[in-house]
Amino acid sequence: MSSDTTPTSTPVKTTGLHVGDAGPGCRKVDPILIADGVKRSFGGLTAVDVAHVEVPRGAITALIGPNGAGKTTFFNLLTGFDRPDSGKWEFDGRSLAHVPAYRVARMGLIRTFQLTKALGLLTVLDNMKLGAKGQIGENLFRSILPFLWRKQDDEIEAKALEILARFKLDAKKDDYAASLSGGQRKLLEMARALMSDPMLVMLDEPMAGVNPALTQSLLDHILDLKSQGMTVLFVEHDMHMVRHIADWVIVMAEGQIVAEGDPHTVMQDPAVIDAYLGAHHDTDIGATDTGHVEALKELIDDEQ
Amino acid sequence: MIDWTAIFSNAAQELISPTTAAYALAALGLAIHFGYTGLLNFGQAGFMALGAYGYAISILTFGFPVWAAVLVGVGASIVFALILGIPTLRLRADYLAIVTIAAAEILRLTFTTNTFASVTGSASGLQGYKTGFAELNPIPPGTYGFGPFTYNAYDWWIRIVGWSLVVIFAIVTWLIMRSPWGRVIKGIREDEDAVRALGKNVYSYKMQSLILGGVFGTLAGMIFILPRSVVPANYQTSLTFFIYAILLLGGAATILGPVIGSMIFWVLLSFFSGFVARAVAAGWLPFMTQVQAGQLRFILVGVAIMLIVIFRPQGIFGNKKELAFVK
Numbered sequence: 001m002s003s004d005t006t007p008t009s010t011p012v013k014t015t016g017l018h019v020g021d022a023g024p025g026c027r028k029v030d031p032i033l034i035a036d037g038v039k040r041s042f043g044g045l046t047a048v049d050v051a052h053v054e055v056p057r058g059a060i061t062a063l064i065g066p067n068g069a070g071k072t073t074f075f076n077l078l079t080g081f082d083r084p085d086s087g088k089w090e091f092d093g094r095s096l097a098h099v100p101a102y103r104v105a106r107m108g109l110i111r112t113f114q115l116t117k118a119l120g121l122l123t124v125l126d127n128m129k130l131g132a133k134g135q136i137g138e139n140l141f142r143s144i145l146p147f148l149w150r151k152q153d154d155e156i157e158a159k160a161l162e163i164l165a166r167f168k169l170d171a172k173k174d175d176y177a178a179s180l181s182g183g184q185r186k187l188l189e190m191a192r193a194l195m196s197d198p199m200l201v202m203l204d205e206p207m208a209g210v211n212p213a214l215t216q217s218l219l220d221h222i223l224d225l226k227s228q229g230m231t232v233l234f235v236e237h238d239m240h241m242v243r244h245i246a247d248w249v250i251v252m253a254e255g256q257i258v259a260e261g262d263p264h265t266v267m268q269d270p271a272v273i274d275a276y277l278g279a280h281h282d283t284d285i286g287a288t289d290t291g292h293v294e295a296l297k298e299l300i301d302d303e304q
Numbered sequence: 305m306i307d308w309t310a311i312f313s314n315a316a317q318e319l320i321s322p323t324t325a326a327y328a329l330a331a332l333g334l335a336i337h338f339g340y341t342g343l344l345n346f347g348q349a350g351f352m353a354l355g356a357y358g359y360a361i362s363i364l365t366f367g368f369p370v371w372a373a374v375l376v377g378v379g380a381s382i383v384f385a386l387i388l389g390i391p392t393l394r395l396r397a398d399y400l401a402i403v404t405i406a407a408a409e410i411l412r413l414t415f416t417t418n419t420f421a422s423v424t425g426s427a428s429g430l431q432g433y434k435t436g437f438a439e440l441n442p443i444p445p446g447t448y449g450f451g452p453f454t455y456n457a458y459d460w461w462i463r464i465v466g467w468s469l470v471v472i473f474a475i476v477t478w479l480i481m482r483s484p485w486g487r488v489i490k491g492i493r494e495d496e497d498a499v500r501a502l503g504k505n506v507y508s509y510k511m512q513s514l515i516l517g518g519v520f521g522t523l524a525g526m527i528f529i530l531p532r533s534v535v536p537a538n539y540q541t542s543l544t545f546f547i548y549a550i551l552l553l554g555g556a557a558t559i560l561g562p563v564i565g566s567m568i569f570w571v572l573l574s575f576f577s578g579f580v581a582r583a584v585a586a587g588w589l590p591f592m593t594q595v596q597a598g599q600l601r602f603i604l605v606g607v608a609i610m611l612i613v614i615f616r617p618q619g620i621f622g623n624k625k626e627l628a629f630v631k
Contacts, residue, residue, distance in 0.1 A: 081497065105503035117498035129484070130491050132503050137484035139506070140512050144479050153484060156416045196503060 002053065011223050014247040016260070017056040022261040025052035032057040032200055032231050033078065033109075037085035040070075040077055047073045048084070049255045055200075060222065061102060064261070065252035066276050071235045073205055074252065079111045080104040092199060106133060106262045108199035114208065114235070118185040120166055120178030124169060127177050127188055128160035130155070131195030153259040160195060168192045183214035190221060203234035207241060219245055243267065246281055308587055311578040311614035313452035320453065326352075326465035326528035327570065331550040331562030332473055333520030338548075339556035340481060342493035342511040344401035347388070347417045348547050350408030351518045353539035355525025357415055357424065362535045363433040370436045376524065381522035384411075385515040393510045405541060416536040422623030424536075431533035437462075438530060464528040469527065473520055478559045488511055490557075544583055549609050564620060572608060575602040 019027040030055035031101040048070040055061050063071050078083035078089060080101035089096050091109050099107075119127050136142055138147030164170040167187045172180065176204060181245065186206055193201055206222065207215055223245055227231050236242050242249060242263055249266045251259040255274035259266050266272055318324055339344040358377030362368040370377065392400045415424045424430070441461040449455055455463070480486050487509055488509055491499040493588055495507045528538075550569045554561025577598070582596040583589050592600070620622050 014416065079501070081500075084429045085548050100505075101500045102503050102505045105501055109504075111501050113498070113501070117501075119494035119498060120486070121494055122490055125488075126487055130499065130504075135484045138488055140480065140484070140485055140516070143483035143485035144476060146479070149484060197428055 014059045025259045028054040028056040035089040062246035069252040070255040110193040110198035111202040114204040116185040118177035125173040125225040131192040132156040134198045183210040315575040318574045322466040324570045325394035325525045328563045328566035330524035333517035336517035340522040347404030349543040351521030355522035357387030360430040360433040429535040464526040555622030558621040561621040
């Protein structure tokens, strides 16, 4: 499984991101996103209860955790798509409390969705152009007068074509986004996010449902974001990929941050193993779990 | 036996009738709401009623000039759109549908109630508001035209004004829908969360769309009352559904669709009713009375629309490709 997704060149890892010991909620040298006491419950279920977490700037941070750990809910809270019951959170030094989702995006925090949201009946090029910020022609009254926005629109189109070429979607530019494959839609969504020159890109399961051939190209694109100076925070289940590209890993379980650290050490953290397999994974409670244990052991062996 | 010339010439007259223009403009407004933005507005009849009553009441009760009466109607529909939109546009699309259908009925019943009879004319409605508009007519008195299209100066005047408005607003719609504004609007139709995540104020765009389409409906309501009087019974929910039928006939997210759709709708309706009425009179349909014949045309139109939706679901001008992908 790992052999076909591992690229030939090894990405350069960013280190020295944290201050003091690596652990849940540890301080970072230069955080771009800080969440403090963010709590969200649905009825009796506490989906997210994050005491403190900082996301380091200029690095690729992975948010991992078993299903139902609250990763996507946490994403929604950070990006204004959902409101927490309590807590403070700030992006680049500015508070995000009560800031609507579209303003969060304008501040430079762009997200993608777990279930891809390509705008099906718009062409690929229109999807891209929609991503650009501060468009003159998006005002109703100015939109009637093409000479006001034509020049800016041409510039946006040139930029869109350039990014599309990088994502190898330029041949598809006039097709409806609905005609793209699942993996191509993931690429389009990521490419569209880049149209606004974001500071922080938050990717919700960028690899879900993408075939191995395209996985490689997606991985390279994520690494590329970092080399262009953007910060990336992504949710992922594929541990090989996390280990391969992430500079920092935050582990969530049952709504809380249970571990943090660089990918190599965090995978051996007992709290992480507990989170994925339950605290009693090594006591024999039947044959059903052994497969998972094997898989994890294999992962750890792989590492050493 | 059957006067085919009369049937065809009556049907041909509908091609450029002011009523057809009014329906075309109202359907164009609905195309902005439903076809481009994905807003389920079932209260277009309410916007038309506001145009009709706003114009007529301004002139009859307050003695306003034509331009001021038009502004009053437009202003009323903007306020109406805000009242409808502020609570519902943050919610799912179906809530807007429920609220608009109810609000349009509330308006119609308010105009029908006897309490305000001195202003609204209650169930018998309003007339005598046409003088100001007729005085603006630059065409010298007389009869003009050829064949079935022979009208007096006033009838030509309302046709010219009505269709000019349709042409102007069709061009405006075409311009805004190919602009970045239109791109955002169509994006909202596809997935509003995705558009929100790209930094667009979706709520504001939906409100702009609701107001714009509503103003189209209001102007349509004004054209609609120029050849007739204002009667509250005209603004029933069925009016909204006829406009939806026109929109689906022509193609929901098109510019020409609502205009040509309205022409086809009215020509067919006139043809069916003329034909059925004369066929009954000639004894071709012995099982049917004249009253029943009057209703039959709506059944036939219903069947025709069902056939179109089944065999050409994208409408006449719609893009087949858009339907190749089921969402």
